[in-house]
Amino acid sequence: MAALVELRDVVKHFPVTRSLGEILSGARPAVRALDGVSFDIGAGDAIAIVGESGCGKTTLGRLMLKLTEPTTGAIAFAGAALADLAGDRLRDFRRQAQLVFQNPFDALNPRFTIYRAVAEPLLNAGIDKGEHADRVAMAFRRVHLADVDRYLDRYPHQLSGGQLQRVVLARALVLAPRFLVADEPVSMLDVSVRAGILALMREVRDAMGLTAVYISHDLALVRYLCERTLVMYLGRIVEDGPTDAIVRRPRHPYTQALVAAVPVPDADQPRAPLPIKGNVPDARELPSGCHFRDRCPHAMARCAQETPPLRPIADGHRVACHLEGAFTP
Amino acid sequence: MVEKAEPVPAVRASGSLAPALWRVATMPLRDPFAFAGLLIYALFVLVALFADQLAPTDPLEILFTKAGKLAANVPPSADFPLGTTNLGRDIYGQLVHGTRSALAVGLSAAIIVATVGTVVGLVAGYFGGKTDALLMRIADMALSLPFLPFVIVLTGFLGASTTNIVLAVALLLWPNSARVIRSQVLTLRERAYVEAARVTGASRWRVLFVHIAPNIMPLSFVYAAIAIGWAIITEASVSFLGFGDSTSVSWGSMLQDAFSSQALSRGQYAWFVPPGLCIILVVVAGFFISRGYEEVFMPRLRGR
Amino acid sequence: MILEVNDLQVHYRTKDGVARVVDGASFAVPEGRIVGLVGESGCGKTTAVRAIMGVLADNGARAGGRITFKGQALDAATTKPLLWREIAYVPQSAMNSLDPVYTVGEQIVEVLTRRGSAPRAAAQARASELFDMVGLHARRLGDYPHQFSGGMRQRAAIAMALALEPSLLLADEPVTALDVIVQRQILDMLRELQQRLRLSMVLVTHDISVVAYLCNEVVVMYAGQVVESGPVRDVLARPRHPYTMGLRNAFPDLMSDALALVPIEGSPPDPREALSGCRFAPRCPFAQAACTAAPAQISGIIDTHHRSACRRDSEADALRQAALDPSTWQRSSNFAMS
Numbered sequence: 010m011a012a013l014v015e016l017r018d019v020v021k022h023f024p025v026t027r028s029l030g031e032i033l034s035g036a037r038p039a040v041r042a043l044d045g046v047s048f049d050i051g052a053g054d055a056i057a058i059v060g061e062s063g064c065g066k067t068t069l070g071r072l073m074l075k076l077t078e079p080t081t082g083a084i085a086f087a088g089a090a091l092a093d094l095a096g097d098r099l100r101d102f103r104r105q106a107q108l109v110f111q112n113p114f115d116a117l118n119p120r121f122t123i124y125r126a127v128a129e130p131l132l133n134a135g136i137d138k139g140e141h142a143d144r145v146a147m148a149f150r151r152v153h154l155a156d157v158d159r160y161l162d163r164y165p166h167q168l169s170g171g172q173l174q175r176v177v178l179a180r181a182l183v184l185a186p187r188f189l190v191a192d193e194p195v196s197m198l199d200v201s202v203r204a205g206i207l208a209l210m211r212e213v214r215d216a217m218g219l220t221a222v223y224i225s226h227d228l229a230l231v232r233y234l235c236e237r238t239l240v241m242y243l244g245r246i247v248e249d250g251p252t253d254a255i256v257r258r259p260r261h262p263y264t265q266a267l268v269a270a271v272p273v274p275d276a277d278q279p280r281a282p283l284p285i286k287g288n289v290p291d292a293r294e295l296p297s298g299c300h301f302r303d304r305c306p307h308a309m310a311r312c313a314q315e316t317p318p319l320r321p322i323a324d325g326h327r328v329a330c331h332l333e334g335a336f337t338p
Numbered sequence: 339m340v341e342k343a344e345p346v347p348a349v350r351a352s353g354s355l356a357p358a359l360w361r362v363a364t365m366p367l368r369d370p371f372a373f374a375g376l377l378i379y380a381l382f383v384l385v386a387l388f389a390d391q392l393a394p395t396d397p398l399e400i401l402f403t404k405a406g407k408l409a410a411n412v413p414p415s416a417d418f419p420l421g422t423t424n425l426g427r428d429i430y431g432q433l434v435h436g437t438r439s440a441l442a443v444g445l446s447a448a449i450i451v452a453t454v455g456t457v458v459g460l461v462a463g464y465f466g467g468k469t470d471a472l473l474m475r476i477a478d479m480a481l482s483l484p485f486l487p488f489v490i491v492l493t494g495f496l497g498a499s500t501t502n503i504v505l506a507v508a509l510l511l512w513p514n515s516a517r518v519i520r521s522q523v524l525t526l527r528e529r530a531y532v533e534a535a536r537v538t539g540a541s542r543w544r545v546l547f548v549h550i551a552p553n554i555m556p557l558s559f560v561y562a563a564i565a566i567g568w569a570i571i572t573e574a575s576v577s578f579l580g581f582g583d584s585t586s587v588s589w590g591s592m593l594q595d596a597f598s599s600q601a602l603s604r605g606q607y608a609w610f611v612p613p614g615l616c617i618i619l620v621v622v623a624g625f626f627i628s629r630g631y632e633e634v635f636m637p638r639l640r641g642r
Numbered sequence: 643m644i645l646e647v648n649d650l651q652v653h654y655r656t657k658d659g660v661a662r663v664v665d666g667a668s669f670a671v672p673e674g675r676i677v678g679l680v681g682e683s684g685c686g687k688t689t690a691v692r693a694i695m696g697v698l699a700d701n702g703a704r705a706g707g708r709i710t711f712k713g714q715a716l717d718a719a720t721t722k723p724l725l726w727r728e729i730a731y732v733p734q735s736a737m738n739s740l741d742p743v744y745t746v747g748e749q750i751v752e753v754l755t756r757r758g759s760a761p762r763a764a765a766q767a768r769a770s771e772l773f774d775m776v777g778l779h780a781r782r783l784g785d786y787p788h789q790f791s792g793g794m795r796q797r798a799a800i801a802m803a804l805a806l807e808p809s810l811l812l813a814d815e816p817v818t819a820l821d822v823i824v825q826r827q828i829l830d831m832l833r834e835l836q837q838r839l840r841l842s843m844v845l846v847t848h849d850i851s852v853v854a855y856l857c858n859e860v861v862v863m864y865a866g867q868v869v870e871s872g873p874v875r876d877v878l879a880r881p882r883h884p885y886t887m888g889l890r891n892a893f894p895d896l897m898s899d900a901l902a903l904v905p906i907e908g909s910p911p912d913p914r915e916a917l918s919g920c921r922f923a924p925r926c927p928f929a930q931a932a933c934t935a936a937p938a939q940i941s942g943i944i945d946t947h948h949r950s951a952c953r954r955d956s957e958a959d960a961l962r963q964a965a966l967d968p969s970t971w972q973r974s975s976n977f978a979m980s
Contacts, residue, residue: 133538
């Protein structure tokens, strides 16, 4: 299937405040949030981007929605380079690509009624006002907020977290987009509500044939949503493959640690000890070669000298490790 | 999870700019201090409007006694409730008419300061980059000017009119509000709902004026109320120092006249105490109102 | 039992009446064990712990019940001297409550000298020892909180709580908002400390996988009451209260083959409303007429047997089977309403 979203060698640096010495020496230190990321998302696919805070997953999501621009590299949506979009073409892109936020309590303007919030995309897209009410009602039905009239005149603070996240999803769906990015859509919600939102996201995706990206730090959650998972560590993709294979037989040492650390609600399940130690290093002082090497139990001299490329090891499964999973137990 | 037994106060956070303005405008009704401040303003506005009826004599007219002598330094009496000046002018008339210039100076300065400060703060904060750097450096320059000397020099150059004093005050005061509003915009810009508006295709101006501006309106009002006080004090100071507009009567020029004619040594308190009190009242009223807006803006201050 | 909580009531005064946030909760903490206090937000778990510490918000107060620590009844007067020395508390988001203008080391030394009246030199030595204990390098004592990552700040907060060698540690959501690997590291550290120092612990969390990983006993709270309690293995493997069954279903399990997550419909009751009978009944797929009439709660029991407050407890095995079927929990399409 043709790719809907394509990323090629995407690099994103954030400048940091320079010290006097750095200003004088002309140095421009930067946080390397993304360090050469390339992948495609096929139309209709759902992929997960998994990693710890600071790995660049949120930046990646914002780049794919043209909320920020890459330092170098290219991103294309439906064959068109995002960098070139402006005016009507940008507006058209905005109709097709939408975002679901992590914190539903902050994602809606507190001064807007629910109706106004959900109708705003229609207004911005220049859709005739006469159609707004119907389309808003349709979006509400999609997210199972029945009894629409009960919500329309309310304000965000009058709704619960679960209801708000449904409203946020309704706003994202009201323009019937093709592409949806969800950044930790359930991490701020109560456990009993999470399941409902996750099920809803899956249902909506199937019903509307969406191409979707879910960003999360929790492998257990993305497993319910995505067939394919990208694992990121400090600005690079370290593993990319079918979610099931990644969960059951992780190849990269970092993925193995992530899988080992995933919380399991079962006291009888034996838990493997965490295979890695230490903390994620400061993104301003990244290790040479493989970014993971100073925490990796299998690190070799070569890891410091050469950056391991993302190489295919099986059909649709790529790993960025010199050992290519050869050590896997 | 922190349990909050207390429900979120059901502030009916209203729509965008117009309702926000309304909420901001009706704030004094909810805060006793702000209400007192507003009452004082209302009183002075009435005095200014009906100055001609309250004090029919021209404040600059030189009065003579029936005997044809200059009515100088007449003590308070039925004819002259506060007495007369050393040049035979009615002090009560000056006080009443001085209200007009005080309010004109205060309100026009407030409007300019709030408007310029808000627009500059919004634009600098939202667009950032070079626009921001340029506007903020201009603000820094304005902030580094010594206040009173600058006003005096400017009025010296452009002429000692009330308009020029207002202009000078506005030039000096807008940076304060612009900087605070800018930093507030920087925070608001990062809020998810502002980003959400961008994702749904809202134009930059829509994001700025529909999603961000309503949230900084109370701050604009804080600075407007503060500017009223500063402008009146400045006008009074400039007039007191003798650089004011000699063709109009203001509380400051009254103080200056009283001072230069040594009213204090003559014990002519009725000449300089009332204008002094009026200045204090108007300025304090302005701060009361600004205090109310600060609490609207920062609910954490409530009940402290 | 190092701590016994008996029929605890905590009320908050609000504009709209009294909120009974904790309404007759009873549970016990055996010496040297880790007890998990779980439930949705608003169930009263944080309030219960704050009541034990005597640090309720201004509009809240204990309105009944007994709290006993090592056989001694706790009230405002008797709790104070025990804080830090006997009972320590790591509040929710403790990692964000470190003072940004002092170094982390200074803040720990402060606790040791002010609360523990230790001489300064001894306090400094003890601070490095504490840092070492929680897996932080002693040279980082001189760092300011912003120089620490979230996980490191949480370690420092725990070190501070353990400064005066308490025997009971109350930790509120110690790993929430941390990344999974850091979560696991903190949990491993807590377990290691608990064993080494023979600590008793209460762990407040909404995450049953944290309970599964770390705790020995679990107390499930709902709407201010305890609905189920007992050894973790029993409660999680064979839950007897429908609420616990629901919570268990709502949790994703990485290794399980069942790819269905089932939400519990509806939301917890408003604590300001007067309620009778089982509070979970309105959301419970197994509720019967009698459930809303007669009260159902675990009270006054001070042991660690597996107990459930459900009126249909005798049918627990059958209900558990039924609860595994997602359709049991779907009553109507408008479940997001409340």
